[in-house]
Amino acid sequence: MTSNAKTVLDIKNLNIDIHLEEGVLTPVRGVNLELQENETLGLVGESGCGKSLTCKAILGINSQNCKTTGQIFYTGKNGERKDLQRMPYGGKAIRAIRGKEISMIFQEPMSAFSPLFTVGHQLQEIVLLHVTKDKRAAKDLIIKSMNRVGIANPEKRYQQYPHEFSGGMLQRALICMGLACSPRILIADEPTTALDVTIQAQILDLLSELQRTSGMSILYITHDLGTVAQLCDRVAVMYLGKIVETASVQEIFHNPIHPYTIGLMGSIHKIGGTKDRLFSIKGSVPLAMNLKNRCSFYDRCIYRKTNPCNGPEPGLTPVTENHYAACYLPQTSLKEVN
Amino acid sequence: MDETILEIKDLNMVFSSGKSKVHAVDNVSFRIKQGETVGIVGESGCGKTTLGRCIVLAYKATSGQVLYHAADGKKYNIQAISKQKLRSIRKEIQMIFQDPYSSLDPRMTVFDIISEPLRANYKKIPKNEMEYRVQDVAKKVGLNPSYLKRYPHAFSGGQRQRIGIARALILYPRVIICDEPVSALDVSVQSQVINLLMDLQKNMNLTYLFISHDLSVVEHISDQVGVMYLGQIVEYASTDLLFHNPCHPYTEALLSAIPLADPDTPMDHIPLKGEIPNPSNLPSGCFFHTRCPYCQERCIRERTSLIRLDDGRLVSCHFAGKLPLHGIQAKVPR
Numbered sequence: 001m002t003s004n005a006k007t008v009l010d011i012k013n014l015n016i017d018i019h020l021e022e023g024v025l026t027p028v029r030g031v032n033l034e035l036q037e038n039e040t041l042g043l044v045g046e047s048g049c050g051k052s053l054t055c056k057a058i059l060g061i062n063s064q065n066c067k068t069t070g071q072i073f074y075t076g077k078n079g080e081r082k083d084l085q086r087m088p089y090g091g092k093a094i095r096a097i098r099g100k101e102i103s104m105i106f107q108e109p110m111s112a113f114s115p116l117f118t119v120g121h122q123l124q125e126i127v128l129l130h131v132t133k134d135k136r137a138a139k140d141l142i143i144k145s146m147n148r149v150g151i152a153n154p155e156k157r158y159q160q161y162p163h164e165f166s167g168g169m170l171q172r173a174l175i176c177m178g179l180a181c182s183p184r185i186l187i188a189d190e191p192t193t194a195l196d197v198t199i200q201a202q203i204l205d206l207l208s209e210l211q212r213t214s215g216m217s218i219l220y221i222t223h224d225l226g227t228v229a230q231l232c233d234r235v236a237v238m239y240l241g242k243i244v245e246t247a248s249v250q251e252i253f254h255n256p257i258h259p260y261t262i263g264l265m266g267s268i269h270k271i272g273g274t275k276d277r278l279f280s281i282k283g284s285v286p287l288a289m290n291l292k293n294r295c296s297f298y299d300r301c302i303y304r305k306t307n308p309c310n311g312p313e314p315g316l317t318p319v320t321e322n323h324y325a326a327c328y329l330p331q332t333s334l335k336e337v338n
Numbered sequence: 339m340d341e342t343i344l345e346i347k348d349l350n351m352v353f354s355s356g357k358s359k360v361h362a363v364d365n366v367s368f369r370i371k372q373g374e375t376v377g378i379v380g381e382s383g384c385g386k387t388t389l390g391r392c393i394v395l396a397y398k399a400t401s402g403q404v405l406y407h408a409a410d411g412k413k414y415n416i417q418a419i420s421k422q423k424l425r426s427i428r429k430e431i432q433m434i435f436q437d438p439y440s441s442l443d444p445r446m447t448v449f450d451i452i453s454e455p456l457r458a459n460y461k462k463i464p465k466n467e468m469e470y471r472v473q474d475v476a477k478k479v480g481l482n483p484s485y486l487k488r489y490p491h492a493f494s495g496g497q498r499q500r501i502g503i504a505r506a507l508i509l510y511p512r513v514i515i516c517d518e519p520v521s522a523l524d525v526s527v528q529s530q531v532i533n534l535l536m537d538l539q540k541n542m543n544l545t546y547l548f549i550s551h552d553l554s555v556v557e558h559i560s561d562q563v564g565v566m567y568l569g570q571i572v573e574y575a576s577t578d579l580l581f582h583n584p585c586h587p588y589t590e591a592l593l594s595a596i597p598l599a600d601p602d603t604p605m606d607h608i609p610l611k612g613e614i615p616n617p618s619n620l621p622s623g624c625f626f627h628t629r630c631p632y633c634q635e636r637c638i639r640e641r642t643s644l645i646r647l648d649d650g651r652l653v654s655c656h657f658a659g660k661l662p663l664h665g666i667q668a669k670v671p672r
Contacts, residue, residue, distance in 0.1 A: 046524040166613055196381040196551060201595035201607040223524055226597035230605050249601040267529035268599050269558040271666050278529035284494050
């Protein structure tokens with residue numbers, strides 16, 4: 001990340017509440033996130049930490065019972081800064097951005113496509129909406145785009161139905177859909193989780209290659225730290241609706257300081273490492289309801305001290321330049337865990 | 339410890355629908371020693387789950403034998419066994435399934451789920467003994483016994499998987515077939531379940547067949563690893579040997595695709611050409627020749643078979659030991 005990098009996306013104090021019969025669920029609590037031009041930002045966390053909701057909030061595609069507050073500033077090509085959060089749900093303004101300037105790749109390619117229409121039909125929809133009204137031109141554009149993501153024989157593939165594709169090919173088709181309008185921001189929600197390692201490696205290559213050539217920014221959501229190390233420039237770790245640590249990928253892997261990050265790093269097995277017990281974070285993620293105003297990781301933390309950790313919830317504070325953590329007792333090394 | 343407990347001999351499983359035939363398991367042979375963990379890895383569709391299911395006779399194999407050395411000292415071929423005998427042997431071989439959400443009946447309490455194998459196998463088991471045994475395994479897998487009256491929906495993925503493991507343990511089995519037991523779980527929960535499986539193995543002297551597509555998990559837990567491709571085992575070796583010094587090009591390609599959790603060691607993966615061939619229309623010669631970067635003319639013509647190399651491993655490649663293959667980069671964790 002260079003200092004003169006331009007911020008394309010700036011999320012400020014994003015909160016999402018879901019009102020249920022049992023009470024109010026707060027899956028996202030005060031998230032601040034910046035995405036620079038041409039940067040890959042990894043958003044890491046376990047299921048239920050609010051990472052998918054955060055990303056869907058950017059595009060305004062959360063279901064309507066999610067009460068969202070906060071600001072999401074998007075800086076367009078012409079330098080105009082718009083608050084996506086204030087655009088009406090389903091209105092013209094957000095629809096002009098959705099899919100064109102900010103697009104998203106979903107987790108399961110098998111269920112992201114409708115089985116009733118050909119892949120080509122589903123891919124051209126987005127082009128017909130945003131780029132051209134001419135069907136033939138749309139097809140040409142899609143075929144070019146299919147070539148770019150490495151789908152062999154695109155003319156034939158265009159006519160086929162999703163069931164005729166393998167998982168890896170379908171994921172490529174989904175990426176092709178996401179890239180068809182040359183977006184400035186690509187949100188990739190666990191794009192490789194459902195795939196085999198060999199295909200995963202191909203997709204990761206493809207993403208970084210496409211980023212190099214087109215200069216877009218990628219917001220990469222995952223719980224797989226291996227792919228984060230390979231793909232991302234910067235990482236934000238999320239726990240229980242809050243960002244608990246953010247730093248460059250090197251910093252996160254070599255000097256994690258938040259106990260949750262340290263725990264995550266410790267629980268992945270390193271090939272060639274010892275065959276001892278893996279470190280594991282005790283307990284499980286609590287439900288994001290009726291949370292007390294104290295560190296959300298308090299109950300599971302092995303470093304906690306009653307004072308100061310029992311105090312009000314810590315916010316993100318700088319530890320070194322560009323390395324922020326929300327912790328009263330930042331830890332210094334991974335060794336203390338093992 | 340050096341005692342064989344399971345021997346799989348020339349196992350074949352062919353599924354046919356209409357005219358097309360799919361050779362899901364193709365002449366697979368290996369043996370598992372007592373107390374050891376054998377990992378089976380491969381991409382989806384390579385037949386690893388089918389192999390696991392043939393071992394417990396969830397599928398009747400087309401041909402071949404699964405020899406089980408039972409606790410009574412006798413050998414039984416599970417694939418050709420009387421129904422009565424099968425019942426008693428199935429007590430000793432249990433299975434853990436992949437998806438903890440669909441493998442537990444939502445209408446049964448956890449107590450009923452865990453005790454079901456007992457009720458099925460010992461009709462007249464006294465109630466207090468049943469309760470004692472269920473509480474005992476619940477403690478072993480780290481489930482709070484006061485939760486036994488609840489239904490599965492009240493549990494998280496990791497806890498559900500513990501329930502599945504408790505159900506497999508209740509009959510005190512000797513062998514457990516683990517079919518992707520951690521794939522559906524989060525990283526931090528994965529490590530809890532892997533630790534649990536390894537502790538149980540030590541305490542109860544269990545033998546595992548660990549089926550997974552996650553190579554780093556397999557590397558951690560297994561003593562021996564078999565790599566499957568299109569129904570065949572293409573390489574079978576001890577874990578260290580296989581990961582650091584592979585002898586089959588497919589193993590090399592798989593290893594190179596593992597994303598290492600270290601930003602300073604960029605992945606240098608060997609791209610495989612094309613996709614896995616259609617298993618109902620297999621290639622000629624070596625099944626891997628269509629994607630193999632080292633393919634030569636002989637590979638297209640001649641079938642391969644498993645050969646034993648000097649270091650004891652089995653490889654199915656014409657040029658085994660003669661190719662300059664790389665293992666995982668030697669990495670020393672900090």
